[in-house]
Amino acid sequence: MTTATATRTRKATPAKAPAKPAAKPAAKPAAKAAATKAPAKAAPAAPKLRWSIEGERDSKGRAPCTAGAYRISGGGDVWRAVVKRGTKTVVLVDSGSFGKCYNACVADNKAQAK
DSSP, X not given: OOOOOOOOOOOOOOOOOOOOOOOOOXXXXXXXXXXXXXXXXXXXXXXXXXXXXXXXXXXXXXXXXEETTEEEEEETTEEEEEXXXXXXXXXXXXXXXXXXXXXXXXXXXXXXXX
16 A cells, blocks of 8 residues: 655745835815805895774675775775875775785885885
8 A cells, every 4th residue: 555645735826016106196176165155135024914804794705904004995896905104195006806905005015114
């Protein structure tokens, strides 16, 4: 019997090349300074109109009413919106629908707040 002795041989690992110096990162363009803008000022809010009813409502739920210096009067399909400024009475709508009179009063109130 012959015994063969196996010898292990290590494989020679190739020598590693010296590490390359780390590459410099690409130059970034200069960051633009963020323009700071002042926040837009909101228009002053107009005081809310608090309407009070001055009579009976009609079949469509409309009634003559007042809110501060504003007055909506009339009936049926003919309504009138007026506002009292000091000693003068200004007619906003002379003969229009209730909705038109109401919108005229609200628009005038906003215009007066500016």
